[in-house]
Structures are given as C-alpha cells and as structure tokens.
Amino acid sequence: MNFRDKQIIVLGLAKSGTAVAKILQKLGAKVIVNDAKPEEQCKGKNELESLGIKVICGSHPDDLISYETDLVIKNPGIPYHIPPIQTALSLQIPVITEVEVAYQLSKAPFIGITGSNGKTTTTTLIGEIIEQAGLNPIVAGNIGTVVSEQAFLANENQVLVTELSSFQLKGTQSFRPKIGVIINIYPAHLDYHKSMEDYILSKAKLFQNQTPEDYAVLNVDCEECVKLIPSIKSQIFQFSKKYEVERGTYVSKGIIYWKDQERTESILPVSELSLKGEHNVENVLAAITATRLYGVDVEIIREVLRDFKGVEHRLEFVRTTPNQVTYYNDSKATNPTATITALKSFPQKVILIAGGLDRGIDFHELIEPFEQHVKELITFGQTAEKLSKVAKLAGLDRIYTVDNVDSAVELAARTAISGDVVLLSPACASWDMFSSFEERGRMFKEAVHKI
Incomplete structure (x- = not known):
C-alpha cells in the first residue's frame, strides 16, 4: 500500500493512534487524528x-469523513456503530486497524497469536524461546507495544511475535502471518462483536490470507477451533492435552511430545514446567508448536520451559504474609472462562476478589466453579450485584461488596486465616474503574504490600 498523498483519518489518540499517525506522516500521507474525548484528556495532541498533524478532540465532526477520504484507521476498541465509521463504510472507504498498516510496512515476517485466554503468556513465551535461539524477535501488539511502530523499524532478519485481539484482527484485510496460532475460542467481547459468529470470524482472519507456504497452529481440544479447519489453506499443525496429534504437539502419560512428518521427539515431562496450572499446559503446547515450526532446536525450547515463570497480572504470585495468607494477581482474567481456569489452579477453596465492567452477561457459568472453589467472595465495580447473586445461587454465605480494590484487600486480610489464598481474578474487563487491567493489577499488588 502506498500511503503518499493519501487522505487518512486516524480515529483514537491512544498509543496506537499516535504512533501510526506519526508513521503515516513520515510516509507522506495527509493525516487527521480525531478523538471524542475532551481536549484536556487528549494526551499526545x-x-x-x-509535527504538523491536525488533531480534533471533543467530538466526531459530521464532515470528518468524505469522498476525499482514502482510508480510516481506527483504534481497535472503537466500536463499528459510531457515525464516522458507518459513514466510511457507506462510502466504501476501507476501515482498518494499525495491525494492517504494520503488515503493509514490515520487512520482517509475523508470528500472530490470538485466543480468548492465554494470549499474553503464549506470546511472551514464544518471544523468550526465539530470543534464546538468537533469532531476533520483536514482541508487540495487544501485549502493550504498538505493532506498527515496531514493524516500521524491523528488518528482514527479525520476526514480529504479535499478540492479536479480535478487535485488532477484525480490522485487517491483507494481514498474513507466516505462523498463525489460535490458542482457544470461548465466548468473550460479545458486547463489541454482538454475536459469537462475528467474534469467531474475527479470530479466523488470522488465517484468511495464508497460503500453503504458511502454518496454522490450532488447539484441537477446542471445538470452535476444530470447526475452522476446513477453511484453512495453510499447513495445519495441531496441539492437544488429550490426544496424540498427526502433526504438532501433544501430551501422553505426562510427557510433552513434538511430532512432524519425520519424527516424534520427547520435549519434557509436564511436571518439569516452570509454569503451573492446567491452563498453562495449553499455552506451552501452542508455544512449542510455533517455535518448532520457526526452526528452534528442541534443547533450547526445553531450557526456556524449565525457567519461564509467566507474565505479570496472569496468576502472578504477589506475596505470602507472615500469617501464611498467599495473594495472587490475576487481573488479566477479563472474562468468566479465565476466572474459572484460575480457580481450578488451586487445591483449596479461595477468597475471590472479582468484578468490573458490565458487558451484559449473567455469569451463570460461574455457579458451579463458585460452589467448588470459592469460600468467600468480595465484589466491586459494575458487576458486583450480578456476581453476588451468582454466589448466592452457588450456596456461598460469605459475600461482600466494597467500593474499590484497596477495600477488597483490606477486607480479605481481616477475614483470611493461615493457609488461605486470596485471588484477584475479576472475570470482567477493567474499564469501569481503571484505565487497563494492568492498572487494576498494580493497585491490587500495592494494596497487598501495604498489609
């Protein structure tokens, strides 16, 4: 794509919008950035x-999009129903996310990773393995680093290991990763996508432009992933915790194996993984498959798997207090499935801190997990009442609602006894009270260290 002299509207002045606007101007585009937030909140304006880039804050002007507009690049979180996007679509103006721009600019190949849960851990682990192999990874995307910014600077001897959300993928057109990984697909973000079908189709765009020269990595323990197989044109490699696969990575009798057309190789016992939790076995299998396909030696993979401790805000150990109460930060659990996975990681019932943005779900899938794995629930945020009702249906009699994370930690500290686990695993996005799940997790950890 040639961006020179193109009239481009960038919607959203967050990190990605700011970065892509600067890149496009360097490439000779005529850029206008628009953000509906009040002017005093438009950081970067x-x-x-x-730099000579026009910035409009406070509203979306009626005349923002016109026949003269060549391209709209939107922040992934901006919904498609807002007027400027609807106007662009009605005028058949392409509406993309900056991931598409990154692909257009990059000299480096992509490894793209998506899924409802486990994206950040898997992406980080793939990056660590490739780094140890000396193959120059750049870890970017939904993990926190703007992918277009990195792609603009990358060379052909590097590889972009990119965490991708359904929001980002929905706005791609020609994006084609050399290796695409879908870890799992569960109901999530339905307030944005409006249907499970649209959510799945957005995830599946990861494979849309691949050819037989590329690789698709899929979790065959996940029914929705298996349904995608007939539409994939690239070489399919699978991973499974339950079955031996024809090509890919699997677990048999507690041992992880890699298998391709030529050989079957033992990687290591599951018991030797530094990452704990059944859910992390899935992430590890995905990472092994992707990195073997990228040519990394088994011994390097083995070494990293024995040392890799995980990522911040994903079942992160915070501390054990002198009275032997242990605190874990799982702020990245932004949907019920992630919280269920976290609860199953502990042998005893936990004191659970949960709540956040109300996306219109009823949380009934949490009834059984609450009954089996939760001894006390502390709720906050928009969903506090919904989660409390679910806890009552699960038979819990210790249910509390507080105003904020600090109060939740203070209450947990008063009620916990020796040997208890206090787990922040919200089952909800953070945007009702926080700028991000990272901010929520950091505030939780700060509160824990104040005890």
Whole structure:
C-alpha cells in the first residue's frame, strides 16, 4: 500500500493512534487524528500538532469523513456503530486497524497469536524461546507495544511475535502471518462483536490470507477451533492435552511430545514446567508448536520451559504474609472462562476478589466453579450485584461488596486465616474503574504490600 498523498483519518489518540499517525506522516500521507474525548484528556495532541498533524478532540465532526477520504484507521476498541465509521463504510472507504498498516510496512515476517485466554503468556513465551535461539524477535501488539511502530523499524532478519485481539484482527484485510496460532475460542467481547459468529470470524482472519507456504497452529481440544479447519489453506499443525496429534504437539502419560512428518521427539515431562496450572499446559503446547515450526532446536525450547515463570497480572504470585495468607494477581482474567481456569489452579477453596465492567452477561457459568472453589467472595465495580447473586445461587454465605480494590484487600486480610489464598481474578474487563487491567493489577499488588 502506498500511503503518499493519501487522505487518512486516524480515529483514537491512544498509543496506537499516535504512533501510526506519526508513521503515516513520515510516509507522506495527509493525516487527521480525531478523538471524542475532551481536549484536556487528549494526551499526545500537542506532540502531533507540533509535527504538523491536525488533531480534533471533543467530538466526531459530521464532515470528518468524505469522498476525499482514502482510508480510516481506527483504534481497535472503537466500536463499528459510531457515525464516522458507518459513514466510511457507506462510502466504501476501507476501515482498518494499525495491525494492517504494520503488515503493509514490515520487512520482517509475523508470528500472530490470538485466543480468548492465554494470549499474553503464549506470546511472551514464544518471544523468550526465539530470543534464546538468537533469532531476533520483536514482541508487540495487544501485549502493550504498538505493532506498527515496531514493524516500521524491523528488518528482514527479525520476526514480529504479535499478540492479536479480535478487535485488532477484525480490522485487517491483507494481514498474513507466516505462523498463525489460535490458542482457544470461548465466548468473550460479545458486547463489541454482538454475536459469537462475528467474534469467531474475527479470530479466523488470522488465517484468511495464508497460503500453503504458511502454518496454522490450532488447539484441537477446542471445538470452535476444530470447526475452522476446513477453511484453512495453510499447513495445519495441531496441539492437544488429550490426544496424540498427526502433526504438532501433544501430551501422553505426562510427557510433552513434538511430532512432524519425520519424527516424534520427547520435549519434557509436564511436571518439569516452570509454569503451573492446567491452563498453562495449553499455552506451552501452542508455544512449542510455533517455535518448532520457526526452526528452534528442541534443547533450547526445553531450557526456556524449565525457567519461564509467566507474565505479570496472569496468576502472578504477589506475596505470602507472615500469617501464611498467599495473594495472587490475576487481573488479566477479563472474562468468566479465565476466572474459572484460575480457580481450578488451586487445591483449596479461595477468597475471590472479582468484578468490573458490565458487558451484559449473567455469569451463570460461574455457579458451579463458585460452589467448588470459592469460600468467600468480595465484589466491586459494575458487576458486583450480578456476581453476588451468582454466589448466592452457588450456596456461598460469605459475600461482600466494597467500593474499590484497596477495600477488597483490606477486607480479605481481616477475614483470611493461615493457609488461605486470596485471588484477584475479576472475570470482567477493567474499564469501569481503571484505565487497563494492568492498572487494576498494580493497585491490587500495592494494596497487598501495604498489609
């Protein structure tokens, strides 16, 4: 794509919008950035204006999009129903996310990773393995680093290991990773996608442009992943915790194996993994498959798997207090499935802190997990009442609602006894009270260290 002299509207002044606007201007595009937030909240506005980029804050002007507009690049979180996007679509103007721009600009190949749960852990692990192999990875995307910014600087001897959300993938057109990985697909973000079908189709765009020269990595323990197989044109490699696969990675009698057309190789026993939790076995299998396909030696993979401790905000150990109460930060659990997975990671019932943005779900899938794995529930945020009702249906009699994370930790500290686990695993997005799940997790950890 040639961006020179193109009239481009960038919607959203977050990190990705700011970065892509600066890149496009360097490439000779005529860029306007628009953000509906009030002017005092438009961080980066002054910097962009000093570079000669027009920035409009406070609203979406009616005349923002016109027949003269060549392209709209939107922040992934902006919904498609807002007027400027609807106007662009009605005028048949392409509406993309900056991941598509990154692909257009990059000299480096992509490894793309998506899934409802486990994306960050899997992406980080793949990056660690490739780094240890000396193959120059750049870890970017939904993990926190703007992918277009990295792609603009990358060379052909590097590889972009990219965590991708359904929001980002929905706005791609020609994006084609050399290796695409779908870890799992469970109901999530239905307030944005409006249907499970649209959510799945957005995830499946990871494979849409692949050819037989590329690789698709799929979890065959996941029914929705298996349904995608007939539509995939690239070489399919599978992973499974339950079955031996024809090509890919699997677990048999507690041992992880890699298998391709030529050989079957033992990687290591599951018991030797540094990452704990059944859910992390899935992430490990995905990472092994992707990195073997990228040519990493088994011994390097083995070494990293024995040392890799996980990522911040995903079942992160915070501390054990002098009275032997242990605290874990799982702020990245932004849907019920992630919270269920976290609860199953502990042998005893936990004190659970949960709640956040109300996306319109009823949380009934949490009734059985609450009954089996939760001794006390502390709720906060928009979903506090919904989660409390579910806890009552599960038979819990210790249910509390507080105003914030600090109060939740203070209450847990008063009620916990020796040997208890206090787990922040919200089952909800953070945007009702926080700028991100990272901010929520950091505030939880700060509160724990104040005890």
